Amino acid sequence: MTSPGADPVRLAVAVEAPLHSGLHGPLDYLSERPLSPGALVRVPLGRRDVPGVVWTTAPGDDEGHALKAVTEVVDALPPLSARWCDLVKFTSTYYQRGLGEVAMAVLPPELRKLDNAGLASRIAKLRKAYDKPVPAAPAPVRPELTSDQADALAKLAEVNLPGAAPVVLLHGLTGSGKTEVYLRAAEAALAAGRQVLVLVPEINLTPQLEARFAERFGGGDTPRRIVSLHSGLTPAQRLKNWLAAHLGLADLVLGTRLAVFAPLPRLGLIVVDEEHDPSFKQQEGARYSARDLAVYRGKLEGSCVLLGSATPSLESWQRAEQGRYLRLTLANRVGGGVLPKVRLADMNLLPKVRGATTALAPALVAALAKRLERGEQSLVFLNRRGYAPVLHCTDCGWKSGCPHCSAWRVFHKGDRTLRCHHCGFTQPVPRACPDCGNLDIAPLGQGTEKLEEQLAAALPGARVARIDADTTKHKGALEASLSAVHAGEVDILVGTQMVTKGHDFRRITLVAAVNPDSALFSSDFRAPERLFSLLMQAAGRAGRDAAQADRSEMWVQTWHPTHPVYTALRQHDFKAFAASQLKEREIAGLPPYVHLALMRAEARTPEAARDFLQAAADLAAELPGANELLLYPPVPTTIARVAGVERMQMLVEASSRPQLQRVLSPWMAALPSLRATHKGVLRWALDVDPLAI
Ligand SMILES: Nc1ncnc2c1ncn2[C@@H]1O[C@H](COP(=O)(O)OP(=O)(O)OP(=O)(O)O)[C@@H](O)[C@H]1O
Numbered sequence: 208m209t210s211p212g213a214d215p216v217r218l219a220v221a222v223e224a225p226l227h228s229g230l231h232g233p234l235d236y237l238s239e240r241p242l243s244p245g246a247l248v249r250v251p252l253g254r255r256d257v258p259g260v261v262w263t264t265a266p267g268d269d270e271g272h273a274l275k276a277v278t279e280v281v282d283a284l285p286p287l288s289a290r291w292c293d294l295v296k297f298t299s300t301y302y303q304r305g306l307g308e309v310a311m312a313v314l315p316p317e318l319r320k321l322d323n324a325g326l327a328s329r330i331a332k333l334r335k336a337y338d339k340p341v342p343a344a345p346a347p348v349r350p351e352l353t354s355d356q357a358d359a360l361a362k363l364a365e366v367n368l369p370g371a372a373p374v375v376l377l378h379g380l381t382g383s384g385k386t387e388v389y390l391r392a393a394e395a396a397l398a399a400g401r402q403v404l405v406l407v408p409e410i411n412l413t414p415q416l417e418a419r420f421a422e423r424f425g426g427g428d429t430p431r432r433i434v435s436l437h438s439g440l441t442p443a444q445r446l447k448n449w450l451a452a453h454l455g456l457a458d459l460v461l462g463t464r465l466a467v468f469a470p471l472p473r474l475g476l477i478v479v480d481e482e483h484d485p486s487f488k489q490q491e492g493a494r495y496s497a498r499d500l501a502v503y504r505g506k507l508e509g510s511c512v513l514l515g516s517a518t519p520s521l522e523s524w525q526r527a528e529q530g531r532y533l534r535l536t537l538a539n540r541v542g543g544g545v546l547p548k549v550r551l552a553d554m555n556l557l558p559k560v561r562g563a564t565t566a567l568a569p570a571l572v573a574a575l576a577k578r579l580e581r582g583e584q585s586l587v588f589l590n591r592r593g594y595a596p597v598l599h600c601t602d603c604g605w606k607s608g609c610p611h612c613s614a615w616r617v618f619h620k621g622d623r624t625l626r627c628h629h630c631g632f633t634q635p636v637p638r639a640c641p642d643c644g645n646l647d648i649a650p651l652g653q654g655t656e657k658l659e660e661q662l663a664a665a666l667p668g669a670r671v672a673r674i675d676a677d678t679t680k681h682k683g684a685l686e687a688s689l690s691a692v693h694a695g696e697v698d699i700l701v702g703t704q705m706v707t708k709g710h711d712f713r714r715i716t717l718v719a720a721v722n723p724d725s726a727l728f729s730s731d732f733r734a735p736e737r738l739f740s741l742l743m744q745a746a747g748r749a750g751r752d753a754a755q756a757d758r759s760e761m762w763v764q765t766w767h768p769t770h771p772v773y774t775a776l777r778q779h780d781f782k783a784f785a786a787s788q789l790k791e792r793e794i795a796g797l798p799p800y801v802h803l804a805l806m807r808a809e810a811r812t813p814e815a816a817r818d819f820l821q822a823a824a825d826l827a828a829e830l831p832g833a834n835e836l837l838l839y840p841p842v843p844t845t846i847a848r849v850a851g852v853e854r855m856q857m858l859v860e861a862s863s864r865p866q867l868q869r870v871l872s873p874w875m876a877a878l879p880s881l882r883a884t885h886k887g888v889l890r891w892a893l894d895v896d897p898l899a900i
C-alpha cells in the first residue's frame with residue numbers, strides 16, 4: 208500500500224484527552240501512508256507522545272498542513288477489529304465518556320507503553336510459545352448430563368443458529384450444574400472453530416473456573432488454549448493474555464468485567480456467570496455494566512450470549528418475561544439433593560442484656576456443635592471486616608470517627624489499629640478516650656474478627672478459619688485458605704460475602720448469616736434484591752453433596768423474622784420474589800420500568816457541590832428533550848464526606864433509554880462551561896444505569 212511520495216492521509220485518532228478538556232471525539236493527525244482503522248499509533252498531544260487508535264481515515268485536505276504527524280505506527284499489532292471499535296464507541300456514547308479515554312482504559316496498560324519493536328518481540332515470543340505442542344493430557348471424562356441440563360442444551364442448540372445471536376438467561380438453582388451447561392455450550396462453539404469469552408464477577412472465582420475449563424478442554428486430541436484476564440495479573444501477564452486473545456491464539460478467555468473488551472477475532476459465545484452480580488458494574492471512569500455490554504457485544508458479533516444465575520437481576524428477569532431473552536431453567540440440584548432448610552433465629556427472643564445485638568443465638572451454636580460432632584463443615588458470614596465497626600467511650604460517648612470522612616473508623620484487633628475503610632486513614636488504638644481520658648473504651652458491634660473469636664469461644668476445639676479482604680491480602684493466601692477448607696482442615700469458615708458466591712464446597716452442611724438485617728432498611732431500592740440474592744447464593748454453598756443435602760441448613764439471625772425477603776428465602780422462591788419486586792418497582796416507577804442516571808459532584812464544601820448540581824440542572828432544563836426528564840433535587844451521597852471531599856448527587860429519570868440519552872450528551876458537553884462560575888467544584892461524573900442509589 209505504501210508508495211513513497213504519496214500524499215499524506217488524514218486520520219482521526221482516538222487518544223486519551225485530559226478530563227474535562229472538552230475533547231471527546233478522536234483528534235485529527237496526518238500519516239504518510241494509509242493506515243487501517245483500529246491500528247495502534249503514537250501521536251503528539253500537547254508536549255507528550257501518547258498512544259492512540261486510528262478511528263477513521265480520510266484523504267488529506269487543504270487544512271492538512273496544520274495537522275501534526277503521527278509519531279509512530281505500531282504495526283506489529285494487527286489492527287483492532289471494526290466490531291471492537293464499535294463496542295468502544297458504544298461504551299463511550301452510552302456511558303458519556305471520551306472515546307479515547309475508553310479506548311485507552313480498556314487496552315492493557317503495558318500495550319500503551321511499548322514501542323513497535325518492543326511489541327514485535329513480545330509477539331514473536333508469544334507465537335513461539337504457542338507453536339510448542341501442549342503437553343499431552345488425557346481426554347476429559349464428561350459427566351452424563353442431568354435431564355435439566357440436556358433439555359436446556361437442546362433448547363439452546365435450537366435457537367443458537369448462525370447469525371441469530373440469541374440472548375439466553377440460564378436460571379438455575381445453586382448447585383444445579385450451570386457450569387456444565389457453560390462447558391457444553393463452549394465445547395460446541397470451540398468445535399465450530401470459534402473463541403469463547405466467559406465473564407465472572409470476582410477475581411477470586413477465576414482460578415477455580417480456569418481449573419474447570421482447563422480440566423475439560425486442556426487435554427485430549429484437540430487441546431484448547433485458555434487464558435485469563437483480570438486486574439490481579441502482572442502487567443506483563445495481562446498483555447500476554449490479551450495478545451493471545453487478539454491474535455486468535457487463545458481459544459477461551461476467562462475474566463472479570465474488563466475482559467468484556469478482549470479483542471476476539473473468532474468470538475462465538477459469551478458467558479456471563481452470576482449475571483446479577485454488582486461487580487460487573489465498573490465504579491469509576493466509564494461506569495459500564497460488563498453484563499449489559501456483553502449483551503450488546505453479542506449483537507455486534509453475531510454471538511450467542513448466555514447469562515447465568517440462580518437469582519437473575521430483575522432487569523434480565525423482566526426481559527425474559529417479555530420474551531426478549533430466552534429463559535432456560537435448571538430446576539433441580541445435581542444428584543437430586545434438596546436446598547437447605549432455612550431457619551430464622553429470632554433475636555427478639557434473646558434476653559435484652561448488653562451485647563445481645565452481637566450475640567450468637569444459642570440455637571445456632573447448638574446447630575454448629577452438631578456439625579462439629581458429625582465432622583461436617585459450616586460457613587458463617589458477616590458482611591463487615593475488622594473486629595468492630597466502631598470504638599466508643601463508655602463515659603463521654605466519644606466514637607472512633609474518621610477525621611476525613613463521614614464514617615466511623617473500624618477497630619482491627621489483630622494489629623490494634625483504627626482504620627477508615629473509605630480513605631484508609633489508620634492510627635494505633637488510643638489507650639484512653641481522646642476526649643475525656645477514660646480508660647474504658649469498648650468496641651461496638653461486630654466484624655468478622657470478632658465473630659471468629661466468638662465462634663472459637665463458643666465451640667472449643669473447633670478449627671475456625673477466616674477469609675476476608677484482610678486475611679487474603681497476600682498472593683496465594685486465598686487459594687491456600689480455600690484449599691484447606693476443601694481438604695477438610697477447617698470446621699467453621701468465617702467470612703465476608705467473598706466466600707458466599709460460586710464456590711463448590713462439598714462438605715458444608717450449614718451456612719449462617721449472623722447480621723443481615725441492616726440491608727432491609729437501606730434507602731437503596733435495590734437493597735432487598737441484593738440481600739435476597741446474597742442469601743440465596745450463600746444458602747447455595749450448603750448441601751452441595753446430594754448425600755448430605757437433606758440435613759443442610761441456612762440460618763439467618765434476624766430481628767425481623769417476618770420480613771418478606773426472609774419469607775421468600777424460606778421458600779427458595781426466586782420467581783415469586785422477583786414478581787413481587789417487579790410489581791413494586793412498577794408501581795413506584797423504578798428501574799427496570801424507568802431509566803436512571805446519577806450525576807455526582809465533589810467539592811470542598813457541600814454548598815459548592817449542591818450549587819454546581821443546581822446549575823447543572825438549570826442547564827439541562829434548557830436542552831431539547833428536557834421536558835421528558837425528571838430531575839430530582841441534589842442530595843448528599845450515603846457517605847457524604849470521603850478524604851475531606853464533600854459529595855452530592857442528583858438523580859435524572861426518563862421513561863426510556865433514548866429519551867435519557869438524547870439529553871445526556873449535550874448536557875455533558877455543556878457542563879465544563881460551569882467551571883468558571885463554580886470554582887469550588889473539584890469534579891463531576893455521570894453514572895448511567897447506576898446500581899447503588
Ligand atoms: N451432569 C452432571 N453429573 C454429575 N455431576 C455434575 C453434573 N453437572 C454438574 N455436576 C457437579 O455438580 C456440582 C454443582 O455444579 P455447578 O458448580 O456447576 O453448579 P452451579 O449451578 O454453577 O451452582 P452455583 O450457582 O451454586 O455456583 C459440581 O460439583 C459439578 O461438578
Ligand SMILES: [Zn+2]
Nearest residue numbers: 609612627630
Ligand atoms: Zn476516612
